[in-house]
């Protein structure tokens with residue numbers, strides 16, 4: 001009897017161990033997001049000395065309960081919309097006090113921080129922000145937490161199965177290279193600065209691969225010379241061609257970089273996408289896309305321009321869905337939806353719950369083009 005009992009125990013043990021090896025981690029597929037104010041969902045709210053804040057009304061007016069939530073828009077970010085389309089949960093901000101191992105395993109983490117750039121020195125006048133290297137450092141801390149919670153094997157599987165978003169670069173130009181207070185503006189010229197920036201991005205993307213990132217999307221830049229702030233700083237009120245040229249040059253170089261990395265790095269699916277052309281067209285032909293205004297912010301402080309941020313005393317435009325820009329820097333929810341649909345077309349992804357299906361999943365139908 002005793003022997004039988006022992007045998008059964010051993011059998012159960014062997015099966016448990018086998019089961020563990022065969023089935024591995026029953027982890028959910030979640031996202032880890034690295035970015036700037038275009039993807040921040042609340043980190044800067046907890047950086048009390050940061051000057052890049054979206055913590056006052058009317059930020060968030062078209063999101064959830066309408067109160068500020070840390071997003072630098074009236075509604076959703078581009079990453080929100082893309083993640084929703086993939087069927088992925090929206091990851092909470094890294095500094096959200098409710099973040100725990102269980103929350104991370106269910107939802108992932110968003111490290112994006114307003115004012116942050118690819119370069120450490122970018123956005124220093126905001127005093128506090130997470131640059132991309134800092135965000136990756138925080139991600140390494142997250143990995144340590146999860147390894148301690150579920151073990152190394154399962155953690156490796158969890159992080160290799162996750163989806164990654166890297167969306168930075170605008171601040172490296174607007175709040176660094178294009179501002180004479182920053183030494184990068186006199187150390188480099190247009191070409192050498194773009195090389196320095198994409199060289200740094202290359203090291204960061206390789207580091208993320210070393211840390212387990214396999215499925216990663218890099219978002220390119222839009223025509224940043226056409227944000228209301230850049231227009232109001234030009235004497236003519238037109239877009240700043242120099243800034244737009246830099247965005248195109250960055251997109252070209254980083255698109256090549258990401259394609260090269262995708263072939264070099266084992267088991268990687270690294271993709272680059274930008275919405276430059278579509279946004280450029282919306283700005284020139286807003287009515288074609290259902291917009292009425294593409295050159296000034298919906299939230300502004302009377303005739304005082306540029307208003308650095310949207311504040312409770314600001315006035316809002318009548319119909320927020322008709323404005324391309326929410327404030328001097330950031331697109332509105334409606335514009336973000338258009339940008340997200342364009343990126344979805346470029347990335348050509350399928351819903352995550354279909355990706356793991358045994359039969360080949362049908363490709364997501366392309367989003368309708370504006371001409372339709």
Ligand SMILES: *[C@@H]1O[C@H](CO)[C@@H](O)[C@H](O)[C@H]1NC(C)=O
Nearest residue numbers: 119120131132133134135137
């Ligand atoms: C950038 O900052 C990180 C810390 O966030 C640091 O480890 C790294 O050495 C810095 N890199 C450069 C080039 O200054």
Ligand SMILES: *[C@@H]1O[C@H](CO)[C@@H](O)[C@H](O)[C@H]1NC(C)=O
Nearest residue numbers: 160209212214265266267268
């Ligand atoms: C690539 O995938 C194969 C098969 O799943 C695996 O054996 C190998 O360890 C992976 N390599 C890396 C670097 O992830």
